[in-house]
Amino acid sequence: MKLKILSFCFFILHNLFSQDILPCGKNIMSNLAISNEPNLKKNLDSLKNQQNSILDKISFKNNYIIPTVIHIIHDGGSSNISNDQIYDAIRIINEDFNKLNDDTIYVNEEFTNIIGDIGVEFKLAQIDEFGNCTKGITRTFSSLTNNAYENVKNLVKWDPSKYLNIWVAQSLAIDAGGYSYFPGSAPNNDANAGIVILASQFGSIGQSYSSNSAARSLTHEIGHYLNLEHTWGSGEQGENSNCFDDDGINDTPNTIGSQSCNLNQISCNSIDNVQNYMDYSTCGYMFTQGQKNRMILALESGNPWQNAPRNNLHTEENLIATGVHTSTEYSECIAIIDFRPEKRISCVGDSVKWENYSYNFDSLLSYEWFFEGGSPNYSNEKNPNIAYFESGEYYVSLTITTPAGSASRTISNSVIIQNNSAILSPNIIDFNSNNFPYSSSNQWLSENNFSNSTWHWNQYGSNSSIGSIRIRSFNFENDDPKKIYSPKFNLENLTSPSYLYYDYAYAKKSDESNDILKIKVSNDCGLNWITRLSKNTDNLTTVNNNYFFSFIPTNNNWEEEKISLTPWIGDSLVQFLFEFSGNEGNYLYIDNVRIGNIDLSVNEFDYSEQKFRVFPNPVNKNSIIQFELNYDSIIQFELFNLIGNSFGKYKNLFQKGNHALKFFDYFSPLSPSIYFLKLNSSNNIHTIKVILN
Ligand SMILES: [Zn+2]
Known part of the structure; x- marks a missing residue:
C-alpha cells in the first residue's frame, strides 16, 4: 500500500517530464526500503566511515571486472528480448565505464579535463552460482514483467555478493525507467542489490527506445549501484533547493539538474555538467574523475555481514568462480528448456502453437519434440504447430542438443483438448x-x-x-x-x-x-x-x-x-x-x-401458487411454510414488514414435490406485527401476509 501511495505521488511528478525521458526510481525505492528496514541506514553510514578510512590507503586496480547476470522477465513474444539487445547493452556500459564512447568528443570543453575513465568491465557470467555453465542470461516467463519491482527478484536472483544482477522487464510498478540502490541499502540487508530496468531503457536496439536517455539508463543505474548520487543531490531533479544540496563529489558543480541538453545551462552560479550520466539530460556522455574515485571506493569497501559487499565481486577467487577471469576459456553450455502452448486449453481439431523459450546456448544442433496425442507427434522445428484430434490431457517432451550435450524436459498435462460436447x-x-x-x-x-x-x-x-x-x-x-x-x-x-x-x-x-x-x-x-x-x-x-x-x-x-x-x-x-x-x-x-431464458423456462421452474401458504397463521412456534414444486427449482423466501424493511431471506434449491419449512427456523426473532412473506422463483413472485401476535 505504501508503495502505491508513493508511486502515485511520483506519477504527478512524472507528468512534468517530457515523453522521452523517464525518471529514475532510485529515490522512491530507497526511501521505501529504508522505511521498511531502518537498519539499512546504518549500513550506509558504516560504509561511508569505511570509505573515509581507506581513502588514502588503497591502490586502485587498472581494471575491475564485475561478473554480471541479466535476468529477462518476459511473457512471450517481443518481451523476450533478443541476445543481441543484451550484448548491445553490455557494450554500451563497457564503453561508458572505460571512456571508450565516441560521444566524449561532444563534451563541453569546461569538463573535458575531468572525464573519468572508470576502468570497470562488466562480463556476462560463464559459471552460475551452482557451478553450471551459463551464458550469463536467464529467461523467466512471468506476468510480473508487466508490474515489476522487487517482486521479480523473488522469481530469480543470483548471489549478489558474486554477481551484479540486472532484471529487465516490460513495465515497472513505479513510474520510472529503472532503479537501483546505493551499496548496503537494498532490501533484505542488501540481498536485493542490483538493477531493475525497462526493456525500453536497455541498450540501443531491439525493444529499446534507442534515445541517448534510454541507452544510458543502465549506465546511470550502475552509477547508483556504485554509490553515485544524482548530480543535483539527494532531492528531486529541477528544484531550486538543489543548489544547496551537494552530491558529495568535488568536481561536479552544484546544479538543479537538467532534462534537456543546454550546454550553457547555469543553475547554481556556475556552468552545469549537464552531460553527466548522473543527470537526466538527453546528452549523457561522461562521468567525472571525482565520480570515478567514489565508485572505486565503493568497489573497495563492503562488510561481510551485508549480503552484497561490492568488494567481493572483483576478487580473483570470485572471477574464477563465476567464469569471467581472463584465464577462463569460452565454453558451450547445455540448454535450459522452457516452452508452453500459446493456448493451454483447446478443442478437438484445433492446431496448437508451441512457443519455445529455451535458452543458455550459442549454437544449436537440434530440437526434438514429442507430442503425446499430437498430429504429427514429432517435430524438429523451433516453434511447431501441432493438431489434436482426440480430447484429453497430453504431455510434451523437448530435447535440445548443443555442442555441450543434450537436455530434455517433459511437461505433463501441457495441453488440454476439450471434446465438442455441450x-x-x-x-x-x-x-x-x-x-x-x-x-x-x-x-x-x-x-x-x-x-x-x-x-x-x-x-x-x-x-x-x-x-x-x-x-x-x-x-x-x-x-x-x-x-x-x-x-x-x-x-x-x-x-x-x-x-x-x-x-x-x-x-x-x-x-x-x-x-x-x-x-x-x-x-x-x-x-x-x-x-x-x-x-x-x-x-x-x-x-x-x-x-x-x-x-x-x-x-x-x-x-x-x-x-x-x-x-x-x-x-x-x-x-x-x-x-x-x-x-x-x-x-x-x-x-x-x-x-x-425466462419465457422459455416457465415450465422448468414453477410452483403451485395455490399451495403456497403459512399455517397456522397468525404464526406460532409450530407454523410451517408449505409449498409444492412442479419441477426442481431455486426458491428464495424473504420476509418484509409493512414499510418494506427486510427481516431476512433464505434461498435454496428444492426438489420437485411438497415442502414444509418451520417458519421460525428461518425468520426470528420477530416482534408482534404484520409481515409479508415473499416467494421468489426464477420466473415468478408471490407474496402472502403473515401475522404475528
Ligand atoms: Zn538516478
Whole structure:
C-alpha cells in the first residue's frame, strides 16, 4: 500500500517530464526500503566511515571486472528480448565505464579535463552460482514483467555478493525507467542489490527506445549501484533547493539538474555538467574523475555481514568462480528448456502453437519434440504447430542438443483438448455433487490444477444445498489471473433475452483487499474471449463487515448476477471463463450457474401458487411454510414488514414435490406485527401476509 501511495505521488511528478525521458526510481525505492528496514541506514553510514578510512590507503586496480547476470522477465513474444539487445547493452556500459564512447568528443570543453575513465568491465557470467555453465542470461516467463519491482527478484536472483544482477522487464510498478540502490541499502540487508530496468531503457536496439536517455539508463543505474548520487543531490531533479544540496563529489558543480541538453545551462552560479550520466539530460556522455574515485571506493569497501559487499565481486577467487577471469576459456553450455502452448486449453481439431523459450546456448544442433496425442507427434522445428484430434490431457517432451550435450524436459498435462460436447440450455449447474470437476459432458477446467490456492469445490458455502466453487486471493503468489472454464453450452434453443445467471457471495478480509472478477465468453473454443463483466472488490462485496478469518456465507449473504447472452443465442458451443486476481481478499463463492431464458423456462421452474401458504397463521412456534414444486427449482423466501424493511431471506434449491419449512427456523426473532412473506422463483413472485401476535 505504501508503495502505491508513493508511486502515485511520483506519477504527478512524472507528468512534468517530457515523453522521452523517464525518471529514475532510485529515490522512491530507497526511501521505501529504508522505511521498511531502518537498519539499512546504518549500513550506509558504516560504509561511508569505511570509505573515509581507506581513502588514502588503497591502490586502485587498472581494471575491475564485475561478473554480471541479466535476468529477462518476459511473457512471450517481443518481451523476450533478443541476445543481441543484451550484448548491445553490455557494450554500451563497457564503453561508458572505460571512456571508450565516441560521444566524449561532444563534451563541453569546461569538463573535458575531468572525464573519468572508470576502468570497470562488466562480463556476462560463464559459471552460475551452482557451478553450471551459463551464458550469463536467464529467461523467466512471468506476468510480473508487466508490474515489476522487487517482486521479480523473488522469481530469480543470483548471489549478489558474486554477481551484479540486472532484471529487465516490460513495465515497472513505479513510474520510472529503472532503479537501483546505493551499496548496503537494498532490501533484505542488501540481498536485493542490483538493477531493475525497462526493456525500453536497455541498450540501443531491439525493444529499446534507442534515445541517448534510454541507452544510458543502465549506465546511470550502475552509477547508483556504485554509490553515485544524482548530480543535483539527494532531492528531486529541477528544484531550486538543489543548489544547496551537494552530491558529495568535488568536481561536479552544484546544479538543479537538467532534462534537456543546454550546454550553457547555469543553475547554481556556475556552468552545469549537464552531460553527466548522473543527470537526466538527453546528452549523457561522461562521468567525472571525482565520480570515478567514489565508485572505486565503493568497489573497495563492503562488510561481510551485508549480503552484497561490492568488494567481493572483483576478487580473483570470485572471477574464477563465476567464469569471467581472463584465464577462463569460452565454453558451450547445455540448454535450459522452457516452452508452453500459446493456448493451454483447446478443442478437438484445433492446431496448437508451441512457443519455445529455451535458452543458455550459442549454437544449436537440434530440437526434438514429442507430442503425446499430437498430429504429427514429432517435430524438429523451433516453434511447431501441432493438431489434436482426440480430447484429453497430453504431455510434451523437448530435447535440445548443443555442442555441450543434450537436455530434455517433459511437461505433463501441457495441453488440454476439450471434446465438442455441450450442455443443452436452458440448464443449471448447482455444484451440489462433490465429484467436481465433473464428467466429460459437464467438465470444468482450470489452467492449473484445482487446488485450495486457486478455484476449488467446497461444501462450506452454498446457495443451493451443499456445494459451490470458491477462491481466495489471500495466498496468491503472483498477479496472474486464476482461471476456471465452464463446460460448453449449446444455446441453439434459447431466444432473446437470455442470460447467464449465477449467485455469488464475497467478503473483504481487510481494507487492503484488492480483487477483480472478470467473466468472459467465447464461442470459438477459447480462441477469442469477450469480457462481459469486470467487478472489483467494492462491487463484489455482499456483506458489510470485513472477515479476517475464512468467510463462510450465510443464506442472506448471497446475491444474484446476470449477464446478457443475446450475442450468442443460437450458437452451439459457448463457454464461460471466470478470471479472478488480486491480493489480501477473502473468499468469493459462486453457485447456481444458470443459462436460461425466462419465457422459455416457465415450465422448468414453477410452483403451485395455490399451495403456497403459512399455517397456522397468525404464526406460532409450530407454523410451517408449505409449498409444492412442479419441477426442481431455486426458491428464495424473504420476509418484509409493512414499510418494506427486510427481516431476512433464505434461498435454496428444492426438489420437485411438497415442502414444509418451520417458519421460525428461518425468520426470528420477530416482534408482534404484520409481515409479508415473499416467494421468489426464477420466473415468478408471490407474496402472502403473515401475522404475528
Ligand atoms: Zn538516478
